[in-house]
Each structure stands twice: as C-alpha cells, then as structure tokens.
Amino acid sequence: MDAPTDPRAAVWMAVARRCADDEREFSPAFVDALSQVAAGVAETLGRDLEAFARHAKRAKVSVDDVRLCARRNPDWTDSL
Numbered sequence: 001m002d003a004p005t006d007p008r009a010a011v012w013m014a015v016a017r018r019c020a021d022d023e024r025e026f027s028p029a030f031v032d033a034l035s036q037v038a039a040g041v042a043e044t045l046g047r048d049l050e051a052f053a054r055h056a057k058r059a060k061v062s063v064d065d066v067r068l069c070a071r072r073n074p075d076w077t078d079s080l
Helices: 007-021 028-055 063-070 075-078
Strands: none
Touching: 007 028, 028 063, 063 075
C-alpha cells in the first residue's frame, strides 16, 4: 500500500494503525478525533519551531529550537 501524500491522511493512517495494534477496539469517530488532535499538535509544533528559528535569524530549525518547544512538556525535556 502506498503512503498517503496528504499529511492529514498520513496522520490518520498512523493513528488508525496504532489503534488497530491495541487489544481494545476504537470507534472510527475516536480514530478521526485523535488523528485531528495529533495533526493539530504537529502543526503547532511546526509553526513554533519555524518561529524560534526565524527569531534566531536562522533559515533552518535546530536542536535548540526543539529544546525550546520541549520545555512545555517535562517528559520531552527528560528524553532530550
């Protein structure tokens, strides 16, 4: 099966596969809602990373930008 070219479709597929791997059953409405939340978080993260790089007058996102985003989530900070 080919990977979807639409980013939101790719997120939906990833969420659907993860839900299918679980022993519990999830409704299609749950998979849709969770994929929308995941896509929204990814979009926000991307915008934040771009803004941090722009603020530092860089054209590319760096590890420091990722660390700035991770400061909002202690679990992410601990893993970096």
